[in-house]
Amino acid sequence: MRTRRPPTPYSGPVDDSLLTHGRALKHVQVREYVRSLVAGQAPGSPAPSERELVHRFGVARMTVRQALDTLVSEGLLERIPGRGTFVARPPRVTSTITGYSEEMARRGLLSESQTLLARREQAGPGVARALNLTEGDAVIHWRRLRRGDGQPICLEDAYLNEVLIPGFLQSGMPTSLYDELGERGLRPTWAEDSITADKATREEAELLELAPGAVVMRHSRRALAGEKAIEVSRSVYRADRFTMWIQLGG
Amino acid sequence: MRTRRPPTPYSGPVDDSLLTHGRALKHVQVREYVRSLVAGQAPGSPAPSERELVHRFGVARMTVRQALDTLVSEGLLERIPGRGTFVARPPRVTSTITGYSEEMARRGLLSESQTLLARREQAGPGVARALNLTEGDAVIHWRRLRRGDGQPICLEDAYLNEVLIPGFLQSGMPTSLYDELGERGLRPTWAEDSITADKATREEAELLELAPGAVVMRHSRRALAGEKAIEVSRSVYRADRFTMWIQLGG
DNA sequence: GAGTGGTCTAGACCACGAT
């Protein structure tokens, strides 16, 4: 039986991001070592064997397994019993939440965005409910006319929970809302969308340079980052210039 | 230090589904015991503590942790350091691939489906490409008029890879395509959808009981079960009676 | 202080794949 374990005064080079209470956890060290080894490797490339890592780090095999378990559950590695551990083929993208800018980029179109309105408002009943706020709470209302290759494509009214993004209006409006949210750790991870077809109102037709009554697609979204309802938006798209693409599942 | 472990001749009641090579793995026993305890429990209810399970099953704590790890990664349990292990609140549904029947059921509408066509055809170029087939390969073409509460809502043309579902046409058409595919282990796990708005053609307008030129929503789907492309479909929905709901992310 | 989960050890035997 083992006696007391010494207080593990680890003293090697340590990435600060890997510290917990001032000390790097061993399984984290192993995990990040393997992650860096494996970064950029082709799918199917072998990762170090568990016993090799045991040797290199002087840790128990269970510790190595804990490290690899994480990477396997991340989809980075794949274990094949009797053969070894290998770089997994990149898992199919699991329905990413994308915004308009990314949608346009994906099709190779130049994405432009003209802000028609960006101001603090009091939440109405619908917006308040969608953002888990109380009616009258402060929200940011951002209305944009969006173009692809110069042509009007979409008119979007987004409402953002101001409490979650202090200084948003003052900092100048970002090009990509979702990138900006990402930098604040609030990139939406979940969204409820609804989509229907309709005819453009007169105002919409004017802004989108359509004949009144032309066919449009209406898209509503409620986007959440973790538990936080961050954005609710209503968009109207020219049907003749826009097809929505969605990938579901993983 | 331990000596050799005895050959673990487990003899308790064993669910066949839990057997591997004729012997129930201990972590599986523990896992399924906890799963059954926790089934139907309200979120936040405590699960047995790790040490309690160690006692009850006479196993090492690492074994119990392995069992609980699985349930945690399934989203069934949640660990809170210093407090215990608890039933997790049901994880948000990660964008399920749903078919029309399930969509209707979700809104509490009576879903009906009238088969207009169900036959073997030779794949055209578009369908062949979508199903990873060669032009001329056999596909099943299934055209349905779908109603909600008696009203025409959707006209759908589905093409299925016949090789993957032998005897499909002969067995009588199912009510829910996705349920039927599920029973063959081919429930789609991934789908590429595209959605746009348009005006109904004369034929569509007739079948959907619309005025010619009325606004409709067009929906295309390419659905895969694992690596197998199983279904490709084109649907047209009456915009006045149907809004598409999508949940993204998890 | 008692109980909980988080981390870690230093081994063991097994089934399986490659050689």
Add this chain to the structure above:
DNA sequence: TCGTGGTCTAGACCACTCT
């Protein structure tokens, strides 16, 4: 046969929460 991952043991110390 040798190396691999899969399973398992019987403990240990830690930080944390709750009472």
